[in-house]
Amino acid sequence: MTKIKFIIFFFLLSAFIITPTHAAATITSNQIVRYNETIVSPLETFELGFFNPANSNNHYVGIWYKKISTKTVVWVANRNTPLTHTSGELTLTLHGVLLLRDATYDTIVWSSANSSSNSSNSSARNPIGKLLDTGNFIIYEKGDSMNEEEPIWQSFDFPTDTLLPGMKHGKNLVTGNDRHLTSWKSADDPAFGDFSDWIDTKGYPQLIIREGGEIMFRGGPWNALWFSGTPNLKPNRFFNFTFVLNHREIYFQYNQIDTSILMRIILQTNGHLEGLFWSTSKQEWILYTSPQLDRCDRYAVCGPFGICDINNPLFCLCLNGFEPASPDRWRNTDWSQGCRYTVPLDCNPSEGFKKFSNLKLPDTQWSWYNQTMTLVECEKMCKRNCSCSAYTNSNMSGTGSGCLLWFGDLIDIRTVGEDGDTLYIRLSASELDSMENSRSSIARRRVRVIVPIALVVLVILVSTCLFYHFYKQKPQQEGTPENEFQHDFENTSTGDEDLELPLFGLSTILKATNNFSMNNKLGEGGYGPVYKGVLENEQVIAVKRLAKTSTQGFHEFKNEVILISKLQHRNLVKLLGCCIEGDEKMLVYEYMSNKGLDSFIFDKTQSELLDWSARYSIINGIARGLLYLHQDSRLRIIHRDLKVSNILLDMDMNPKISDFGMARIFRGNQIEANTDRVVGTYGYMAPEYAGDGLFSIKSDVYSFGVLVLEIVCGEKNRDFLHKEEYNNLTGHAWELHNEGISLQLVDKCLVESINIPQVHRSIHIGLLCVQRHPEDRPTMTSIIMMLGSECPLLTPKEPGFYIGNTKQDTTESSSSHKTNSNNEVTITMLNGR
Template structure:
């Protein structure tokens, strides 16, 4: 009797295998790694274990003779050996275990009363209630379609669920046999007007261009195809791309391969191959921003880069050498105040990068033109939807330089480029401009060579007659180049000394490179270490910034400002010599997982306070009121004691005693740190630096950058994420997990609150740096409540306000576009 009872108990508690060929896995079953598989009802897909030395659970085509895996569960955690199993718990959690019953992968889903896992005939592996036959994705507690690997199948979504924060993107396999994620990712970027990008780590390599109602602007070959249709949806809840197949015999998939190429593959049964129906990038002009800002790329021309109408190369010498990365600049500045600007149509182009654009689907194209003309920052506009008869509808408007433009022989779209009145009558054909650019570049090079020759001859004669060496005083040279040359008591280093100190600018001495140029480590004598900033001939900064930094920093003395030891001006060389900072820049540690452990909470707090005191000195306590204009983690240097030093004053501006703000047409700085009023309208003040400081505080506390796509949050930038957590009372979740729990949470929360107060949208709501310093040492409960930050990337989950004024500024618009198109 006892033996019979034990046998019944054993059978009732042991997991059994699913029926061979079944499509459902129940809580009392397990799928083991001995050839067992699930097969979808129609026999299209199969789920089971695969791999050689390392084993994975995956889904592959059942009817395709060449095993083609389209989804992998444990791509980051393979099993060694062939004793793994897949099971579903009674609460609906899927679990993969190894031979030691150790969990190597599990799904996270909402709890169900009677869960089952089912492999659907579209390739989706889902967890649902037993007895439910609904195919509505919203009824699934979990689905593999929400976690793609390298493949997009018909009906899958590539993009964002803005409500839940789910970001579905494709990441290539590391190799044919290793499904681990590689550096190549394809994802929807919802900053500005949404488009899809290919990424190599943090570098964007190709983009689709925005959806224009018929196709993606950067894929002109998308045509009507009866077997295939596309869907691109943008609304308050979702932003995603999908495709659908209308012929069951037509087997196709979209992938990102190990080389960083996105491909549409079609199965050819007769040949037993996957045929590349379409792929990107295809040519030189598909590379993101191949021709720099305001440049236009044409693969059928030589050279491939030219300037837009009304623009000329920023660096003609580099363009002559086929290096167009500097891009182009305007021939004539815009004249917004007098209303004389106009537009010229550039036809057949891939629309510029829309990451910083603004879209409004309710406007007509004429209304779009009017809005652009009344906005002094607007540089171009285009129709958002060209499927509407005539010129199209909707409005995309750019307020920054235009990047990643290219022309097509067939296809493309019309772009309306804003020009000054003086440039409106010139030829707008890119090929014609390219010929003009070539002529200008050749002439510029010839003139430069002649001028250089004449200068050298005159200088040689002058040296012979006066016996003067090549090293002249700083004040004399500064006056000769248009500076004031007053009150600058700064040592002038000989070029030979700097060459010796840096081992002739050896690559081993190079610390890095910024907008000014390369930075080298050197030694003066045996003990004094220095950092040498060498102005590059191709630098985005130039002589004006060099003068500005020398004149400003030579007069500033504060423990939280980097110390300038001297400069070197000899021949064509211009260098600044600083005290050496052993711990380099803040960003090199803060955003490096291997080094961030050096930053415990006390160190982070001291860095925050040190930056605040340095800015307070610039704004209030120094001889001049100075606006830095480029506050960022990369410009905060750390000495041997981790004391922060504000550096890089090339973009700084001096304010008079009665000045509170100023306006500029040349917006400089770093995206992600600039305040809204500065980035959009060129208005800067002490509150611009306060905004940048607030971004820095949030970055230091969280260990996250404000820029970039965040796979776990719909807000896409740190400000939006912090604001969302603040409103939900979950602010503590923002604190960097790498610090553990051994720190005063109240102090961290106070810093977050101060950071949010500093990044508020309206300048007048932000505190001064004097107030910020006081707040950092005050009781957090006594601080005012922050309002919504500027530049929150999405609005859906962050803000429910639907006022017309706010809707107009939302980058992700409430539109849903479905078109039947082929690629």
């Protein structure tokens, strides 16, 4: 009996000793944590133990979220020295060192002493390790009040790829420890990857991401509100920011306001920095922000003194007062050489500064700063130093304070909208005088124009009042609006043909659309809103209403009526009539029950409704419609605004080309025209049209090629940004085609329905259409033949707006700097070059 009691006591004692390694938040000296044993934070937010990635046989010690369904690792101890079996042992020594030991071979795999910059480890007498609910594992001295700010050692000082709330991201200037993120090598391998995220402390501190040793992305310097180039990453109701800059340390930190939400910032394996939060309803991580938005975020893409503007079709511009350093290269969209002063500086005392607003501040590696100076003092200091090229406040909050100076080339500038910063750039006196004279001249011209116009308007107002007074005394004639409408078109008709277009009364349209009810509204474009309506004969219509504030105006309204009234084709939208009464001008179209093609291919849910056969049929239909416009119609029409949202789908998914407000007529043997008024949509415009205002049928062919690639891929050309190449969709497609892996471009929802030869052929044809030079592009006649046969195809040349291989360009750009001492937007007006 005594023996049985002893055995029971022994098992209870064993259970008591082992239990802390399973659920305790702490580990004491010489206590061992083995495989399948963990340390859990007090509120069970985080867990520390052994893990192995999904598709790997290697084993690691790490920290992960405990209570969520997707195992998400936030810290790894032995990321470059994995265990190949499950006999690892984690222990805390008497000196406060965390050791990972391979019990099979009796070797030390990893030690916190190797990463520690705190010499106090050796003086520890009774250390304890604890996992906090912040995700930080700390080692501290038992008996002392636990100091989370200055423990013996902490995992937060040695992050892997994840920045958690409360973690310091930056450099300890006393110990030299530089806390930065390094991406995993792959999703299944936590070893050091190619990308690292730093607070760069050379010059004024700034956020950068490196690929190897080269800067890939720069978030800009801290401006007391956010990093200059990342205004989308700003404090909100979920978290706030702290940035510390003193003689002891420089670091960035974000802290949660609502601690019930799990959030993290991670440097992905592709080099993208992403802010994520955990959705309890969807049980997945949701992206809420990323500082890398588009191709303008590629480091130094426009070279020294160049500025990247994502809303400009050519992306790169020279700052005012500068010109391309290599005009030939610049015209060929090679911006690596950047820009140079239009009038070189000569250290003349009369040199001054021009103010530029809404920018990401330039690279601060070659900068100087003072946190107490005023802006006036800053300007004086810059002006005294002939090498100083620009200045601004280092603190942009409130009225601004501090001084930040740049020396030499200004590199990596971009526009960032209203949340951008202000920069004062040094220019020659003659250049500043020229700018001032230009402004004065413009002002004088405005006065000369405005005064006569004001007088004319006054006369018109008086005349109108008098006319209205007498007009009210007379009975109004029936049909006046229609007569006025016909008169408006009298001088714009193309020949002797009548319009033969039904005219609808305003009362008819109001009744059909339920007084333009919001419930009837289908959408809105640059022209104005579009409403669904039902006529008395139960015919369903779409009413396109010209907005009074429309940037397109009555010219495009007339243009569309004249053109489309003379066009009849199954792949062109049918115009049923128009309405003009008073200030109201409307076009009445057949109603397309499936709306626009964009609502299908760019919507991840709706896109599944368009399988490959439907998409291929749509591509062919659009091609036939364009062929009719270019060759087979009574008029030879250049559409000039062909894009996915202008392709409507009827109930049988037949495509109909719409929106002819920007179209132009070519007569006789005319093959090309030029305009100072460039209209269209970024991402679809051909290079020669966007840059020089030249358009032809080959301009439409370019747009068709973009459209084909978007239909295949399910992504917008303009919004597409490849994670590694920084190319748009056309550039990425060309890269894949050259590598023989075009199928990687295909929308994932098409995998089960694709006809591989058709997909390959469609991508190939799309690439032929988007070639840089118009003479290389096929005609729509050739495209129809290529789509309908198996004839051999030419090898596509480089597409327009192609940027090239990022890694290669980055290296070239970097060496250049050393040598020099660097949702769809519709255009309404842009001066051609």
